[in-house]
Amino acid sequence: MIDRRYIWEKYAGDYEFVDEEGDQTNAWVRSTEEAYVYWMYPNFILIQGSQGKVDPTERRIRSAMGDHVDVDNLEFDPDFFLWLLYRHSKPGEYIPGPISVEDLSSSEVYGDLEQFGHRGRIEDSSNIAESLPIIAALLQEMQFRMLEGFFAVNGSSLKVQIRTEGRIHVKVAGAIKDAETKLKRVLLALRFVSEFVSLYQEWRDDMDRMDKYPPLSFFDDLAETAARNNAEFSFDVDDLINEYEEKRGVTADPTDFNYL
Incomplete structure (x- = not known):
């Protein structure tokens, strides 16, 4: 380095x-x-x-x-954030490598919907996968712009905010707050950023699209969570299903849907 x-x-x-x-x-x-x-x-x-x-x-x-080194800005695909949410919230799924998600408590989504506007934000939720505004936004094809929560890397727990434009903010909490020296804090943050970027590149470049995108039943699971909280959505999700059918290269099975 x-x-x-x-x-x-x-x-x-x-x-x-x-x-x-x-x-x-x-x-x-x-x-x-x-x-x-x-x-x-x-x-x-x-x-x-x-x-x-x-x-x-x-x-x-x-x-x-100059012209001796090619430097490209790194940006994160919103679908990568959706994949992180799916792998974190679905029992039996996992994130490959040394990084795991402990909780996702804040998020920001964007799109172009009259009832939500262009942007929505949830902060300090116990679990954004159970947040009704986030569920409604995702089912209407709004996309993640930011995720925040606690991530573990090699046994250290770090609170991190990640934005799609490539900005990663490792906050003064968890292992960073407990680190005895500034050098240790920097090394912990660098380790996380390096591993997280490697994970993203693996997701972007190497994963089969069946693994890269959540199964269509995941969206029905979100709708089920909303129903358990007495929320009913009447909007059309056909475009959403068609989008992820194309991304995964499969046709939806009607038995995957009980709430959509």
Whole structure:
């Protein structure tokens, strides 16, 4: 791993001052910004910092590397988040590799529905798979934009927020909060990010589409959960079923549906 600390200065304003000699002069206020870059050579470059610091750091990295290295931004497919929810909530299913989901408590979905608007968000739920607003949104083809919860990696429990645009925020909770040193916190976060990105690449590039997308019965399970909570949905789910029939390459079995 190659690690670097990027520091740059910004100058703001054009202020008039009187110097020690009593002469009027112009000056600018200097501020210092910094971000940390970790190159998990040769596969990943991770930038640690706020969004306002990540973007200029990325531009500097691209400029420094020029045409010698191809750098692509990583974004997560919303269906990958749906797959994580399915594997976490369905008994007998599992997530391959060293990462597991302990709970999913917050999420954000987006789409274009009159009754939901363009975006919906649930926070601090005990289980988003049982959240009626999230179930209704998913059954109407809205897509995940964010997932948050506790993930385990090699025995360490981390609270993480992951967004489809490729931003991963490892929060100060769980093993990160209990870590004795900043170095240990950084190493735990880097381990999670590295393993999570590897998991996503395996899902994206290597999985059979029957494993990559949840079975059609999963959507009926969501509707069953809603029914147990006295919620009835009257909207049409034909487009949703057709979409995942095409993605999985199978035709829906009518016996899969009791609530849709």
